[in-house]
Amino acid sequence: MARSGRSVDWGFPRWRGYEAGREAATVRLCDRHGCEERGDxxxxxxxxxxxxxxxxxxxxxxxxxxxxxxxxxxxxxxxxxxxxxxxxxxxxAESAHYGWAGSGDGSRSADEMRALDVLELEADADFDAIKKAYRQRAKLVHPDVKPGDAEAAAEFQKLQVSYEVLKAAEERREWKG
Incomplete structure (x- = not known):
């Protein structure tokens, strides 16, 4: 005996909705005048x-x-x-102490916060302030200014890594938004 039609549930992935049959499901529209979006x-x-x-x-x-x-x-x-x-x-309210430990709006990662600490900046510093602080501090400990000073070279590397972390984060933010 031949089947009289195609199955409603054939193959994977599931090609039909989870309603009982093939008929269209009723969708309630937004009650705002003129809006054609789903009102759920x-x-x-x-x-x-x-x-x-x-x-x-x-x-x-x-x-x-x-x-x-x-x-x-x-x-x-x-x-x-x-x-x-x-x-x-x-x-x-009781669980509020599990939030962010430091200042900031929660948009910066832990690495960014550490990088800001190295540059001695606040959590809400914008990228222009970051660039300015990096340049000022890097001029003081640059290997060309203090040749042969291992401590200054280590400090310069810390500043460089911190700046790169913050620069990459800023580029990600610009790319997202």
Whole structure:
């Protein structure tokens, strides 16, 4: 007996969706007027209301930026909810000491931080400040300025390696963004 059609699940990789059949799956669009993106991020229509808007990620972020969770509540109820939120999220505050040890916004690696320490710069130094500090310090310990001084040569090598690490990181940032 011959089969009456092609299988829905043939070969690898899996060529069909995970829905039950071949028919098109319904997709909810973003509730923002004129947006044709998929609306899979729920957002409350108003405080203390179970109704939701469904936005795409871009419009959900825009909507949530100005959201006031305590709007429409009296002062006592707002304080009660704030206290409850704080109690529920205490573990996040408790774990804050596992974050970055030094200053900085977290965008620099440990190698970059060590390189900045060698150049005696702050964690938020821009590349122009890095270049300036490298040149000033390198002029003092350059092998042409202090020939035969092994300590100055070692210091110059440290400065050179630190500058190369920071230069490569800056090039990566420029390439990404």
């Amino acid at each position: 991020c729920p957002a409350p229509k108003s405080p203390n209301n179970p109704d939701r808007w469904y936005f795409c990620q871009k419009h959900a972020a825009e909507y949530n930026k100005g959201w006031d969770y305590f709007e429409g509540l009296d002062k006592e109820e707002a304080e009660k909810r704030a206290k409850a939120e704080k109690a529920e999220n205490a573990s996040y």
